Amino acid sequence: MFVLLRQLGEIRRRARLGRGSGTRWLGVRHVDAGSCNGCEHELGLVTSPLHDLQRFGLDIVASPRHADILLITGPVTTRMAGPLRTAYDAMPTPRLVAALGDCALGRNVLGERTELIGSVERLLPVDIRIVGCPPTPREIAEQLLDALAELGP
Amino acid sequence: MTLLRPVAARAWRAAVSEAIERRGERFGGAWATRDGGWRAVMLAGDEAVVLCCDAEDGRVDSIVDIAAAALWDEREAHDLHGLGFIGHDPLRPLIEHTAELERWVTPVSGEGVHQVAVGPIHAGVIESGHFRFHVVGERILALDTRLFHKHRGLERAAEGLAPDDALKHAGRACAACAVANTVAYAQAVEDATGLWPSADLRRQRTVLLELERLYNHLHDIGAICAGVGFAPGSMAFAALKDRAQELNAQAFGHRFLFGTVAIGGIPVALDPPAAGALRGALRELRADALAGWRDLTFAASMQARLDGVGVLELEDALRMGVVGPAARASGVPLDARVGNRRLVYGGLRPASPPAATGDVAARLRIRALELEATCDMLDELLSLPLARDGASPGRERSPVGVGRVESPRGETVCTVELVAARVARMHLRSASYANWPAVARATAGNLLPDFPLINKSFELCYACADR
Known part of the structure; x- marks a missing residue:
């Protein structure tokens, strides 16, 4: 279930994201690496008034340079592998990678194709896995927050 | 039942032209096949006719001057199936992303003209695609879209x-x-x-x-x-x-x-x-x-x-x-x-x-x-x-x-x-594939900060177009 806002400080410490003392906030940068747009639609609603991810201290940020978490959708097309890597390299460390949706987790309907890397894990170390095709806004928020709560030191 | 109408390669332009100008049909898309085939679907009311021909020496006459809507279809067939199009010049890459910048952007020059490159990763929760604006100050002169970052085959x-x-x-x-x-x-x-x-x-x-x-x-x-x-x-x-x-x-x-x-x-x-x-x-x-x-x-x-x-x-x-x-x-x-x-x-x-x-x-x-x-x-x-x-x-x-x-x-x-x-x-x-070129057309002459608004007013899918 949802973790409370005041737990975020603890989450930051355990996830070793303690940059900026006392800031109970995590920046999430989204990268679409070839999704069907389903995960984007649902992720867009996670920050809408109904689900309101910001109340938990998380927000979508405009640049990977402002981000603690890189949230990636899609099976990672060969054409997006380069830009995805660039975004990851632009992030400050320590950093987390979240794979959002079944495609990003290597379970896309096409299987192995030359146009696809196939999963985020084949390119970057994945810390957080959010399952679903696509996961609903509530499932995205819950799985993201639960995963953050469970991240060990 | 849809009719399949074989056409000789040399009669391709005439066949498309006749369908559009004489029979009032609409171009509804074209695609290449693995064995060098080239097809176009022509639409009239609720009916459809598929014209088909075999490329000669890997080439077919271009129809972009008759059916401007075929612009992307021909570029795609060239990139994915290696078809050449006689009269489509320059034939810019569409899905092929390895080409030099000069080969796929519109040549725009003049005093104060410069390019603003945006994407493929955008600031919000948006699909991936690259836009290259040719601007003077804030005024957009032309826009080259480079999509197909999400091409999954x-x-x-x-x-x-x-x-x-x-x-x-x-x-x-x-x-x-x-x-x-x-x-x-x-x-x-x-x-x-x-x-x-x-x-x-x-x-x-x-x-x-x-x-x-x-x-x-x-x-x-x-x-x-x-x-x-x-x-x-x-x-x-x-x-x-x-x-x-x-x-x-x-x-x-x-x-x-x-x-x-x-x-x-x-x-x-x-x-x-x-x-x-x-x-x-x-x-x-x-x-x-x-x-x-x-x-x-x-x-x-x-x-x-x-x-x-x-x-x-x-x-x-x-x-x-x-x-x-x-x-x-x-x-x-x-x-x-x-x-x-x-x-x-x-x-x-x-x-x-x-x-x-x-x-x-x-x-x-x-x-x-x-x-x-x-x-x-x-x-x-x-x-x-x-x-x-x-x-x-x-x-x-x-x-x-x-x-x-x-x-x-x-x-x-x-x-x-x-x-x-x-x-x-x-x-x-x-529909997104059909409409993307129109986004670039509608953008020309507007201010750069208005592009997100113009883009949103079409609200096309990148995923649908890139496939």
Whole structure:
């Protein structure tokens, strides 16, 4: 279930994201690496008034340079592998990678194709896995927050 | 049954020209095959004819001067199948991303002209695609779009599969157009295999298509609000969209209606209480959406940002083969629902905005009109329960089948070639594919900060186009 806002400080410490003392906030940068747009639609609603991810201290940020978490959708097309890597390299460390949706987790309907890397894990170390095709806004928020709560030191 | 009309390579231009100029047909997409074949589908009313030829020495005459809508189709066939097009010069790369910058951008020069490169990764939660603006100061002179970062090779992956197995390829092309794409694909296969949908199946599919249009139009209105930075509107319509998708989940088990379309049948049903419940909830949603729309019309700070921005002229819309709400907002009375005998649209006429000004304002208003019409259609369609029913055989088979559906973004044409009951070629030409070139056209002459607004007013899918 949802973790409370005041737990975020603890989450930051355990996830070793303690940059900026006392800031109970995590920046999430989204990268679409070839999704069907389903995960984007649902992720867009996670920050809408109904689900309101910001109340938990998380927000979508405009640049990977402002981000603690890189949230990636899609099976990672060969054409997006380069830009995805660039975004990851632009992030400050320590950093987390979240794979959002079944495609990003290597379970896309096409299987192995030359146009696809196939999963985020084949390119970057994945810390957080959010399952679903696509996961609903509530499932995205819950799985993201639960995963953050469970991240060990 | 769709006719397959073989044409000699040297007669290709004449055949297309005759179809357009003499018979008044519309270009509906072109695709290459692995064995050097080149096809074009021509549309007239509810009928379709597929012209086919074999390339000579890997080359065919270009038709872009006759059918400007074929611009991307020819570039794609060159990149993916190595076809050459005589007279298409310069033939710029479209899907091939390794080319030097000079080979794919429009040459624009002059004092103070410079390029602004944006993407493929954008600032918000947006699909990936690259835009290269040629600007003087803040004024956009031209825009080169470089999409296909999300190219997954869906069509190639479908080749050799049983038609039922390739359905998911059409479905995963795009979540927001999943029903439109799968219905178009199912229709294409049914057309090729001589099946005709029953009355129940036609009604069922129409309900699903309109439910898809409902949540998309709500989303698109909210997106335009976001484009001008009007947070109350974008938040209100995001909440309405979420409600519409929840209704999809309650009635059919999935917020994007995945898994509701099958070839020759329908895997879902609505009993009388469920149909009644959905109908009642949609009436409430309709009332709230119209109230939200009324609020928008009185939001002066928002309305002041819409007029005269991103104008797509009528002649450009016609010439470029633009479809859907974008075409209707420019005054093109085109809607693939009209006269569609494989769905149930009765005497529907294309919506037309109060003024077909072709700007952001017109593209916004047409969606509000269509939203209301869609709610009214659903109310009527859901007055009866939806039964599981199929399609009946009895029609002639054809080596090629065509499916046509009006997706929330416009006409989507799916073509399937079957050989020995396997998919030899599947081609999905979504409304987004048809309309992307028009975004660049409507952008020229506007200010750079207005591009997100103009882009949102078309609200095209990258996933649908890239496949």
